[in-house]
Amino acid sequence: MRGTMMTNPMLLSRLIDHAAEHHGDTPFVARRIDGVIERSDWARMRDRAKRLANAMTGHGFKVDDVVGSLAWNTSNHIELFYAALGIGAGLHTLNPRLTAEDLRYMIEKVGEITIFIDADTLPLAEQVAAITPMVTRWVFMDEPGAPVPASALPGFVTKTDFIGDASADFAWPTFDENQAATICFTSGTTGRPKGVAYTHRSITLGSMNMSMADMYGTHRRGSLECMLPIAAIFHANGWMMPFTAPMNGHKLVLNGRDFSPEGIIELIDGEGVTITGAVPTIWMDLFDAAERQGSKLETVRTGLLAGTRPSRALAERFESFGITLCQSWGMTEVPGCSRSAPAAGSDTLPADEQHERHLARQGRVGFLSEMRIVDDEGKPLPFDGEHAGHLLVRGPIASGSYVGLSDAEGFEWLETGDIARIYPDGSMEIVDRAKxxxxxxxxxxxxxxxxxxxxxxxxxxxxxxxxxxxxxxxxxxxxxxxxxxxxxxxxxxxxxxxxxxxxxxxxxxxxxxxxxxxxxxxxxxxxxxxxxxxxxxxxxxxxx
Missing domain, CATH: 3.30.300.30 (ANL, C-terminal domain)
Structure with missing residues (x-):
């Protein structure tokens, strides 16, 4: 017997519509490239995205096309996210911290012919343009009142001129939820970067996954939370915060190009940020700067940490600032795979033992992920906390292939490249990188x-x-x-x-x-x- 439920596709246009229709006046705050703080809300962001989507359609963009972005954490970038994804085009978020040659390799892999840039990335774009003749249009995401520099980039146009008189009266198209949404590349620490094409379905599920209670231990409802993704949004979608915030009615704060500890602290204290996340190095710099400035970071309640296990000294600094440390683990290929939730009873253990059993591990296996560890011959190993093996992952939020591979080259289990132990309570500990x-x-x-x-x-x-x-x-x-x-x-x-x-x-x-x-x-x-x-x-x- 088949079920009777509707089969509406999970499309990200529905997410921005939900935000605009049901918590449209929740604030959206972003630092521009020129440093100016821009204030808006989710209703106005939806209107901006619809105007850009209308213009993109008028310029010939359609489902299955790919557009690139070489940009930082700005409102212009979020506008592009929802416009491109709303019309079914894939958005390849290029990393401005990479070299022109790295970017050339990625652009050729994906095949975009239009790339959106900002004032900071313009010089890099000119280097990239010299070696990527396939890119025939560069859209400069201008900011009101800021000067537009002259450029010899092919097809150079400002976003204002690109949009022209396009209106926000636009109907989002419907398409398959497995259509590519954002495309991100791995950091390539062990070889050439590999491209991951998230789908509308995987981002929707991944955002729900990142919103679950066992990810953020102090999570509250709606606009009671204010999120700041310190991770750049071209890196695994900014740990999904550009999607989880509108999904849950949270205030979203973006830091523009300024990733300095002082700039982050200004936003945290000025905007009342309650949830943020970063790798340990960034957290250490943030705490050091806060102590120098006399900031208590008092509004921050949840600090998401990933990248590597926290030292005991770092964990103590979280405690000294009154921030709940939520340790997690994931990859570009599978964001938010493990969770911060401690095992039953572990919260009553002595502090040292809590650290070893909870914080020093990479979290517990999340609901939307399956994990297994295998030996060198691929034989499964037990979850006893003693055997260490190659960590494999699968699930609806995990990548089953890479950009450019054929269907036959896909895989049932994602080989993470990590060596791990899994304990009987479901907690996972990374022992090392396989290489x-x-x-x-x-x-x-x-x-x-x-x-x-x-x-x-x-x-x-x-x-x-x-x-x-x-x-x-x-x-x-x-x-x-x-x-x-x-x-x-x-x-x-x-x-x-x-x-x-x-x-x-x-x-x-x-x-x-x-x-x-x-x-x-x-x-x-x-x-x-x-x-x-x-x-x-x-x-x-x-x-x-």
Missing amino acids: DVIKSGGEWISTLQLESAAASFAGVAEAGVISIPHPRWQERPLMLVTLAEGVEALDEAALREHMQGFVAKWWLPDAIRVIDTMPRTSTGKLDKMALRRLYAQRSENIIA
């Missing part, structure tokens, strides 16, 4: 645990560990560290003694080298590829 695992004499050494142990030493600001060849053990760890502020030299013997309290003695790195700065990817993560290049350039013989 970063050091297999010494047939035994695994966790680079993450080595880095965490070193980073808890008073003289070390940050640590990165890579593998280097060894004539007997095949691989051994090399550690590179940056020094804490005010520390002039590393006491290596003291560091090694300290680390022995956290890891087995045979895990200790064969060599430790001090470097000036730790390389990062465009998303703020430790760049292991750059560390390997740094080691390769060294002429010294590290391992005798």
Whole structure:
């Protein structure tokens, strides 16, 4: 017997309509590229998106087309999100932190011929245009009262002129909910970036997934919450906040181009931000700046953290600011896969044990995701918290392929590239990246645990560990560290003694080298590829 329920497609035009119709006066605040704070609401944002959608249709855009954006966290960018997705065109959100050559590679993979840019990304766009003849139109997202620079970009036009006299009287088309919506590329830490084409269905489900109580532990209703995505919205859709905020009637605040701690604090304190999220490095910088400025960040109740496990020191700083730390894990391919919810009874454990069982892990398996761990031969391993294996994920919010692959090249389970343990209570702990695992004499050494142990030493600001060849053990760890502020030299013997309290003695790195700065990817993560290049350039013989 078939069910009797309607089969209306999950389209993101319905999301912006819902926001405009049922909480249209909820504020939408964004910093422009020129630094001006722009104030609007969801009803006016829907009108803006409809005018742009009307103009795009008039310029020949239709379902199955792809448009690119090279832009920051602005209201112009959100307007483009809902206009493009509303007419069924895919939106390829290019990362302005990448090189022109990286962007060329991505553009050729996806195939867009029109790209929207802003005042900050214009110089990069001119570099990209020189090597991407397939892009024949560049739309400059101008801001009221701000000057429009001259440009020789092919087909250069301002958004104002592109829209012309198009009205907001526009009917959203209907199409398959599995149509591509946004296209994001992975950060490419272990090779060429890969493109993920989210669908309208997956973003709708993913936004519901990110709105669940076990993701944000202090979540409240509607406009009682104010969200600020510190993650750039070209990175996994800004952790879905541009969709979860209108879905739930939250106030949304965007930081424009200004990702400085001082700029973020200004928005948090000025707009009453209650929920925000970032990688650990950004949180550390934010807390440091808040203490310098005397800000208590008192409106923030929920701090989402992902990217890597928090140190005990970072967890204590969350506590000192009265912010509930919600640890999660995901990837471009599967955002919000694990949740912050602690297991039953764990909230009554001593603080140290709570940290080890809850915060030091990457969350618990979420409802819309299935996880499994397998050995090198693909054999499933038990969820006993002891066996570690390759982490695989599947579900309606996980990517089953990459842009450019044929249907036959898709996969049933997404290989995350992480080595993990899964415990009986459903919590998951990342042990390492598969390509970063050091297999010494047939035994695994966790680079993450080595880095965490070193980073808890008073003289070390940050640590990165890579593998280097060894004539007997095949691989051994090399550690590179940056020094804490005010520390002039590393006491290596003291560091090694300290680390022995956290890891087995045979895990200790064969060599430790001090470097000036730790390389990062465009998303703020430790760049292991750059560390390997740094080691390769060294002429010294590290391992005798």
